[in-house]
Amino acid sequence: MQTPSVKLLLVYPDFTESDTPRKHSGGNYSEGLASISAVLKKAGVGVSLLHLLYEHDKDQFLEKLKGYDFDLIGFSVRTTAFEYVKKLAGWAKEATGKFLFCGGYHPTLVPDEVLAADGVDAVCIGEGEYPVLELCQRFWQKDEDFYRIQSFHFKTPEGGVIRNPVRPMLENLDELPIPDFDLFDFDNLTASKTGSALVMMSRGCLFSCTYCGNSQFRNVYPNRKRYARFRSFENSLLYLKTLLQKHPYIQFLNFRDAIFNMYDDWFYGFMEVYKKEIGLPFTCNLRLDIMTEETVRVMKEAGCYLIDVGVESGDEEIRHKYLKRMMTDEQMIHAFSWFHKYGITSLTYNIVGLPFEDLHKALKTIKLNVKLNPDKVIPNIFYPYPMTILADIARKAGFVPDVIEPGTKVPLKQEQFPEHEVLFASYYFLTFLRLYRFAGKLPGALGRGFSRMCDGVFVGRLTPRKALVKLYEGADKCNKGLRRTVSKRLPGVYMWLRRRRNKIAAA
Template sequence: MNSKADVIAVSSEKLVYPQDKSRYFGSVKKDKLRLVFSFYSPDGNEIAMPIASLSAYLKRDFPWVEVLLEPVLILRDAERYSPENYAKTIKAMNADVIAFSVMSPHWYPMEPYFEEIKKLMPDLPIVIGGYQAMLSQEQTIENPNVDYICVGDGEYAIGNVVEHLRGSKDGPADGLWEKLVDGDVYKTEPHQIGDLQALPFPDYDVFSKEDGFKDVNSSIFGPKGKLVLPVMTGRGCPYRCTYCCNTPILEGWRSKKEFLRKYDAEDMVTELERLRDEYGVGYFEFWDELFLSNLKFVRAFFEIYKERIGLPFSINSRVEVMNEEFCKTAADAGCHTIWFGIESGDEEYRAKMLGRKMKNQQVIDAADNCKKAGINRLTFNIVGAPLETADNMRETLKLNQRIAPEHFFFFPYIPLRGTPLYNIAKEEGLLSENKKNLHYLSAANDKQFTLNMKERPELLTAHEYNEICMEMLAFQEANNRLSYSDSESEENGETAAATVEDKSFTLTEAEPAAAENVPEQAAQMPPGAKEDTGFVKNIINFFGR
């Protein structure tokens, strides 16, 4: 299962595992082990691709594991999904282990849930995975209510967890860190799965309810009145944006050539056919970090998809490769929307601080190419990043006003540990170590925007930040018009608007937290992807100038 052919990095030299100090080794004596997956959803989305993949792997290779799902859907019912009531729900499920997939911005809102679960069920092991556990290992394992953390790819690791709990295999749960009874932490190397063909396609049944997917919110931006299903054709991104969690993960991979992983194009389309026919899918959202990470795959995929699937879809791309020919090819295959990051409208700041080297004219040209091809544009933008000025923020708004994308989206910057931009913020003394109510969506309920770092008044005051964010919000509300020609609402002469509500403010306590004890790291600024790199040039050459 954990052969080196399948896992790029596996522990080879490590301390002897003190099995007698394991609190949970062999603790489950039942024939059927019950595992509950969970994740936190502040925006209403009810699909988590990591859980879909883990569930598929367990169902294929561990039939004695019963997989259940109970996400924290705070937008559906704040009272039902309060930490206290959620813990009662988990207790009623009679779980043997609960595993959370946690994004870094969700860590502080989720901590009260771990605490309440342990109050009611002190003997229930809690496993944390996701970017939080991968990027912030020490912070995550130091939480007194956390027992295991998954520090890499999770499929083989979750299999090791259930075998560990059952006591069917001596030794540690490889791919995880385990907190022992004496408080020590036993650490194993992160798993890095290089061959996606060895894994089953994700399991979507885990998200379905009694009426199937009729009551499952599977997309924030997708068309109303039809099932929008998120899918992934691969994993990994070749770029090193300074703010992105992919950058430290890429740096940690022992075999860089294995980081960009894709399914076989024919196999992928066959799976999409199955999903379309079995679930009645009407629209696919490709959640790949970068859809264009493999040219051979893209060439084959577009041709087969057009012939055999025939459904509209959206992808995530980069402006450097969105030339006229590519946009025409994507549109011909059925591409409805391209999501792309602008991040900042100031070229110098974007290149120096964010590692994004494209020029504003490239952004404008890419947006125009999409429009000519009949593809909608959805832009991502970051505000309140380290050393950003008020003028930088205004340039971001100005550039988006110039291209007028069908959907404008902006995110308050969240410092992600392990990223170069986090290290710069730390070196500059900008981190607010006691701040737990991190705001990261661009539609705050109370229409109030606060910086997620310490104020640097000579660059950007808190008042200026809120004022410009309010201008961006006004533009968002006036500009956004992402619509779907065959949606039920448009048939009635209406536009299907995509709305997002952010309740992350209301889920954290205002009490000061203990100061973080983070080892100092040198602030590094890895070069961003340049326009003339081989990867970008190959894509441009393939789709034409």
């Protein structure tokens, strides 16, 4: 097709409930948007980004919109921001009348729900680079087959809906241009301010954890068996060298691939070339049940300073029966012993508020972390993402309300695990982790007695959990404000503390 002289505005709502209108820089890099932009710009499409760092009211949003020249507007939509995007889409359509579409995880999982929103003309399902390019080309040409673009669902002028099949995903990631890092105000991203960059060498995941959307994203494609893909070594190095040439201050790389050690051949080969050609300290996500001590040793030699691992639940019944994560406690303990042996900082992700969980089962997750002894621990509250297997299990059990309001902290409504108990378990997860670690250092009976006392406080009926939740929320607000101030106004101090915390030697 001929090069289109069309302009696309991408809108990226990128904030949490705690972000305020005082936030004028920062935010997160989006690999998906950068990749779409690279493909479109290569074909001559004009692309700009409205990166929203806090929730705007109507006047604020429309004032921002006036600063852009565009023919089409595309919204990146995550599940927890959908209610807000619906408002933005309505305002944008009312003010501009421009063709408006949505893409991302939420439209891929529940396209009909997104397409039904006022102002939305179409939704893109799955990877968007080439479907969006075709949309721009046909829009510019006023092509009569405009409504027949694969991977798009459209509202028609007559009020109907056209649902086109999803095109096969691109199996060779090397065919994509290097992402358009310049789409973002890259130097002012949150990660950039601390000398870090988020990068991805792959797409997809081999595994089917029930709480994760990957198991359902895979199923939208006709060539789903090729869902988990990596760039070649050469293309991966080109990606990284392009980024570092543009932003030479980057000192840390954060690989955001779903599972960095999915394929042994790729993993060991890439670690070797990375060590020789890049050599920067890096972090990544690992899957414990497919790793060995050799995995950890090789990563350490290549510069890995932090490994992220999903523990999720310390209750084996929940982990195996409901999460479909078949790793055992013993496998995890062995893996963490290797992290400690090679001096790599470890971080665990944990979930509380899972279907059929209660305080006693949540406590098992804390105690498993005590045995693993990670350097960092992140507790998250379960969210039933649409179309995931675990969300369906929770819905059939009657735990999911008809509407989850924006800002809801505990989405599931479970009689055996009420909201204030889930918040207590999440907020005081680290506190009890430290207490149990302290108990382990005490001699014999004294340690066991202190541990039993902690059990009683965590699950006991007399513990004032509602009051403790309110106390935590107030203190946390002050702490986050202080951390943001230090990273913004004293980035040198922040980076020194980061190196010290992660045991990284100065360059």
